[in-house]
Amino acid sequence: EPEVTQTPSHQVTQMGQEVILRCVPISNHLYFYWYRQILGQKVEFLVSFYNNEISEKSEIFDDQFSVERPDGSNFTLKIRSTKLEDSAMYFCASREDLYQETQYFGPGTRLLVL
Amino acid sequence: KQEVTQIPAALSVPEGENLVLNCSFTDSAIYNLQWFRQDPGKGLTSLLLIQSSQREQTSGRLNASLDKSSGRSTLYIAASQPGDSATYLCAVTQGAQKLVFGQGTRLTINP
Numbered sequence: 069e070p071e072v073t074q075t076p077s078h079q080v081t082q083m084g085q086e087v088i089l090r091c092v093p094i095s096n097h098l099y100f101y102w103y104r105q106i107l108g109q110k111v112e113f114l115v116s117f118y119n120n121e122i123s124e125k126s127e128i129f130d131d132q133f134s135v136e137r138p139d140g141s142n143f144t145l146k147i148r149s150t151k152l153e154d155s156a157m158y159f160c161a162s163r164e165d166l167y168q169e170t171q172y173f174g175p176g177t178r179l180l181v182l
Numbered sequence: 183k184q185e186v187t188q189i190p191a192a193l194s195v196p197e198g199e200n201l202v203l204n205c206s207f208t209d210s211a212i213y214n215l216q217w218f219r220q221d222p223g224k225g226l227t228s229l230l231l232i233q234s235s236q237r238e239q240t241s242g243r244l245n246a247s248l249d250k251s252s253g254r255s256t257l258y259i260a261a262s263q264p265g266d267s268a269t270y271l272c273a274v275t276q277g278a279q280k281l282v283f284g285q286g287t288r289l290t291i292n293p
Contacts, residue, residue: 072225103281110186111226111271113280124279159225169214169233171281175225 070094072174074160080180081150089145089177091160099163100143101171102135104128104156111159117143150181184209184276188284196292197264203257203287205272210250213275217246217257220269220286229270230257262291 073092081087093100102114115125117135132148143162147154157178161171185208195201205215214233218226230239232248232255239246245258255272269288273281 099279101280110285111273111281111283113282116279124277126280161226169275170216170228170231172228173218173226178223 072160072162072172074158074174074177076177077175078178078180080182083152083181084149087147087150087179089147089158089160089179091143091145091174092141093143093160093162094164094172095141097162097164097172099123099165099171100135100137101161101163102145103159103161103173105159105176106153106156114145147179150179152181155179155181184212184274184282186272186274186282186284188270188272188287190287191285192288192290194290194292195262197262199262200258200260201262201289203259203270203272203289205255205257205284207253207255207274207282209276210253211276212250213277215246215248215255216273216275216281217244217255218271218273220271222269226271259289264291264293267291 075090100117105111113126115129116123134146136144157176159176160174163171187206189204216231217229220226230246232239243260248255267290269286271286273283
């Protein structure tokens, strides 16, 4: 069964460094999302992406964050200058089209900022 | 601003029991509601999606109901098994795109 994959599974970085989290959505899906979950807290929406542009973003998704679909398969989240409070599990999700409403989630990348 | 609340926060029951998990949301203008399962340190697995025009959905031993006007959903698990132990999250789709999640119910099924 097709699934969303994410790499790396774990990443440790120093405060102020840039990180890129990678996702491969399900191949025929058109809508892509990033969410994060700080330890012990709710899963929070970050951004949605469709047709090579951001369609919606949360107040969390400030100028230090960016997303890109560099080719036909990958979807990336870049954090330009990481802060301690960026430590969280980051989930990528994808959705087939406007009529198929289920979002399918990847296994997540656990980011630890020291 | 949409708020999603799940009660109880944790639930422990013996194997074989039927159980109900609750979810409430403050803004009834939703497109759909999804129930997910999250195993420790893992991603989210979609269990059921109920569209805003529907009242319930069933998949195997799981049945989810939706009362949009009162802002409530329940997930009913029949004949619980130890393998059902996980955290169950409900989420509503707001603005046709983003999911707004509850904090989850941590379920433990004791053999």
